[in-house]
Amino acid sequence: GESVGLHLPTLSVQEGDNSIINCAYSNSASDYFIWYKQESGKGPQFIIDIRSNMDKRQGQRVTVLLNKTVKHLSLQIAATQPGDSAVYFCAENSNDYKLSFGAGTTVTVRA
Amino acid sequence: KAGVTQTPRYLIKTRGQQVTLSCSPISGHRSVSWYQQTPGQGLQFLFEYFSETQRNKGNFPGRFSGRQFSNSRSEMNVSTLELGDSALYLCASRRQTGSYNEQFFGPGTRLTVL
Numbered sequence: 001g002e003s004v005g006l007h008l009p010t011l012s013v014q015e016g017d018n019s020i021i022n023c024a025y026s027n028s029a030s031d032y033f034i035w036y037k038q039e040s041g042k043g044p045q046f047i048i049d050i051r052s053n054m055d056k057r058q059g060q061r062v063t064v065l066l067n068k069t070v071k072h073l074s075l076q077i078a079a080t081q082p083g084d085s086a087v088y089f090c091a092e093n094s095n096d097y098k099l100s101f102g103a104g105t106t107v108t109v110r111a
Numbered sequence: 112k113a114g115v116t117q118t119p120r121y122l123i124k125t126r127g128q129q130v131t132l133s134c135s136p137i138s139g140h141r142s143v144s145w146y147q148q149t150p151g152q153g154l155q156f157l158f159e160y161f162s163e164t165q166r167n168k169g170n171f172p173g174r175f176s177g178r179q180f181s182n183s184r185s186e187m188n189v190s191t192l193e194l195g196d197s198a199l200y201l202c203a204s205r206r207q208t209g210s211y212n213e214q215f216f217g218p219g220t221r222l223t224v225l
Contacts (some may be wrong), residue, residue: 034211043115043201043216044154089154093211097167098144101154 010106019077021105023090026071030092034099035064035075038087047075047088077107085109113137115204115217123223129190132220136183136204140215142166143185145177148199148219157200160185161207189222197224 013019025033031052036044048059050066050073057064063076077084087106091099116135124130136143145157156169160179177187183204189196199221205214 032211041218043203043218045216046212046214049212091154091211097159098156098169099211100156101146103153 008105009103010108012108012110013080014110015080015082017080019075019080019084019107021075021077021088021090021107023073023075023102024071025073025090025092025102027092027094027100028071029094032093033064033066033073034091034093035062036089036091036101037084038089038104040086044089080107080109082109082111115202115215117200117202117217117220119220120218121221121223123225124192125225126192126194128192129188130192130222131186131188132200132202132222134185134187134202134204134217136185136202137215140204140206141183142205142207143179143183144203144214145185145187146201146203147171148201149197154201157187192224194224196222198222 034049035047037047038044048062048064050057050064055066061078066073085108087104089101089104091101093099115137118133134143142161144159146154147157148154157171158168158177159166163179174190179185199219201216201219203214203216
């Protein structure tokens with residue numbers, strides 16, 4: 001079965017608010033995690049990654065948190081904008097040449 | 112530089128037919144991975160090719176196959192199509208195995224099986 005999953009399939013957020021998207025994984029051997037954004041009609045686009053030797057990593061308006069104790073990671077988007085409306089996927093890699101993806105969370109930004 | 116291109120973008124087939132999808136990676140990228148995306152199962156890994164060799168394979172039946180050419184272009188083939196094969200097929204390329212932060216996806220081929 002899937003080794004990576006997301007807590008909620010949908011998230012509605014007010015423009016300007018912060019968004020938090022959660023993901024749980026079950027493979028203790030996973031040592032690398034990625035968040036992807038997929039807009040309608042496009043392939044997934046890399047947002048940010050984190051290795052298991054870190055617990056936090058920041059990018060432009062995005063932060064990924066990793067809690068290895070409970071096998072949980074989250075993506076925080078600051079000051080959510082209409083262009084952030086998309087499906088967000090977490091994915092994990094455990095050094096076997098493939099990524100395992102979660103089911104995805106659809107984020108809708110309300111004006 | 113040009114991104115990952117996939118052809119065709121849309122395809123309609125009937126059960127029992129076979130189909131070939133094509134992926135042209137970004138110039139200089141030697142690794143090509145294929146994924147199937149469906150509403151129910153999400154993105155599932157099919158296989159990865161690197162320098163014309165299959166490096167890894169997902170849990171799909173033997174009806175799903177692929178290959179990579181010397182110019183790194185890749186094709187995947189699905190034989191004896193079933194209704195459940197209807198999906199968005201995505202390919203992704205990167206320069207080498209690993210370096211997922213430099214992996215780029217194409218727009219996908221939407222396959223509909225009737």
